[in-house]
Amino acid sequence: MAIQLHIISFDVPSPPTYGGVIDVFYKLRALHAEGVAITLHCFLYQRSPDPELEKFCKRIFYYTRQSGLLVHLSRRPYIVQSRMPEKLLKNLLADDDPILFEGLHSCGFMSDRRLQGRTLIYRESNIEHHYYYHLFKAEKSLWRKFFFLAETIRLKPFQKVLQVATLMLTVSLDDTRYLQEKFPSHKVVYLPSFHPEDVVQSKPGKGTYALYQGKLSVPENYQAVDYLIEKVWLPSLPELVIAGSNPPRWLVQKIHKKSNIRLRVNPDEKEMSTLVHDAQVNILVTFQPTGLKLKLLSALFNGRFCLVNPAMTAGTSLEPLCITASTPDEFREKTEKLFSLEFTPEEMKRRASLLEERYSNRKNCKLLVEMLTLSSVLPQNTTQNPNL
Numbered sequence: 001m002a003i004q005l006h007i008i009s010f011d012v013p014s015p016p017t018y019g020g021v022i023d024v025f026y027k028l029r030a031l032h033a034e035g036v037a038i039t040l041h042c043f044l045y046q047r048s049p050d051p052e053l054e055k056f057c058k059r060i061f062y063y064t065r066q067s068g069l070l071v072h073l074s075r076r077p078y079i080v081q082s083r084m085p086e087k088l089l090k091n092l093l094a095d096d097d098p099i100l101f102e103g104l105h106s107c108g109f110m111s112d113r114r115l116q117g118r119t120l121i122y123r124e125s126n127i128e129h130h131y132y133y134h135l136f137k138a139e140k141s142l143w144r145k146f147f148f149l150a151e152t153i154r155l156k157p158f159q160k161v162l163q164v165a166t167l168m169l170t171v172s173l174d175d176t177r178y179l180q181e182k183f184p185s186h187k188v189v190y191l192p193s194f195h196p197e198d199v200v201q202s203k204p205g206k207g208t209y210a211l212y213q214g215k216l217s218v219p220e221n222y223q224a225v226d227y228l229i230e231k232v233w234l235p236s237l238p239e240l241v242i243a244g245s246n247p248p249r250w251l252v253q254k255i256h257k258k259s260n261i262r263l264r265v266n267p268d269e270k271e272m273s274t275l276v277h278d279a280q281v282n283i284l285v286t287f288q289p290t291g292l293k294l295k296l297l298s299a300l301f302n303g304r305f306c307l308v309n310p311a312m313t314a315g316t317s318l319e320p321l322c323i324t325a326s327t328p329d330e331f332r333e334k335t336e337k338l339f340s341l342e343f344t345p346e347e348m349k350r351r352a353s354l355l356e357e358r359y360s361n362r363k364n365c366k367l368l369v370e371m372l373t374l375s376s377v378l379p380q381n382t383t384q385n386p387n388l
Contacts, residue, residue, distance in 0.1 A: 004097040010105035012047040026194035030365035032056035084108035129155035134288040138219035174315030197301035200352040207280030216247035224285040289314035304343035
């Protein structure tokens with residue numbers, strides 16, 4: 001008999017165009033391929049229902065996120081309280097199937113007594129109060145700074161809801177250790193993010209530009225771009241292409257003043273893929289050592305050299321495949337060196353060996369299915385991924 005599973009997604013996970021929903025979408029695809037019958041619950045606020053999801057799910061329920069002053073004034077975090085329609089709980093209570101909660105956003109009903117006795121699985125994507133505190137520090141708008149700080153303050157105590165979780169699945173080794181320390185009697189399992197890549201497709205040879213990519217409306221990303229523009233990218237360096245969605249006006253104006261920096265706004269999937277493949281260097285910077293940056297996986301599976309700062313690879317085990325720089329001077333020095341090198345087939349094979357072992361969707365999905373089958377007998381407080 002097929003495994004039956006509820007998945008609560010914080011957003012509509014298709015199209016898979018940004019970090020969190022990429023993990024959800026490709027997890028759905030992989031679970032479906034393993035014969036898991038999925039009931040998907042997701043929330044509408046910036047996206048519309050997508051028929052593509054019907055390929056992977058036996059049922060899909062869409063809910064409208066709640067809004068208004070009372071939602072903001074709740075003791076729960078806004079990202080949680082706005083995702084708690086009674087209809088969701090009613091649909092979860094229609095059977096006794098296991099429930100996978102995607103992100104702390106979706107955990108509003110996790111501690112409801114009516115779900116007692118169910119298999120409740122938490123899929124972590126970030127340590128959320130850390131993530132929102134970094135957003136608070138990076139944000140320029142006073143209103144948004146206040147919102148991020150308020151969420152930080154509410155998210156930390158709300159994390160206690162995870163005490164009722166049967167199992168926690170983490171996306172990085174650092175986050176695994178954090179949750180093991182906070183919940184020492186619970187099962188905490190490292191399961192890297194699911195992603196669109198099956199094999200390494202990097203192009204040997206040389207490119208003519210460096211690339212930074214990201215969702216440019218997110219403070220974490222425009223802080224990184226601002227750092228590259230102001231601190232790193234001197235006129236003597238090769239061209240830097242910055243590609244991403246919805247950049248703020250102030251960032252657009254800064255980029256346009258730089259003769260060797262080019263902006264590509266809202267590139268489609270085909271153009272972004274071409275940009276990643278053809279770049280000589282994919283340069284990836286973050287000031288938030290949280291979660292797993294899926295654009296790093298994309299660059300390693302599809303691009304040539306990856307130049308990163310230490311926070312980008314924290315807890316990922318991907319450091320051996322990247323070139324790391326910590327200061328603007330190091331970024332400039334290593335950029336110049338990488339533009340003098342060719343990306344070789346030997347380097348591509350070395351990369352494929354590590355990535356296809358540790359970040360294989362197929363292997364990690366089989367592990368997840370095994371956990372769904374045997375969740376009641378897994379040992380306590382352990383990291384279970386055999387890929388380590």
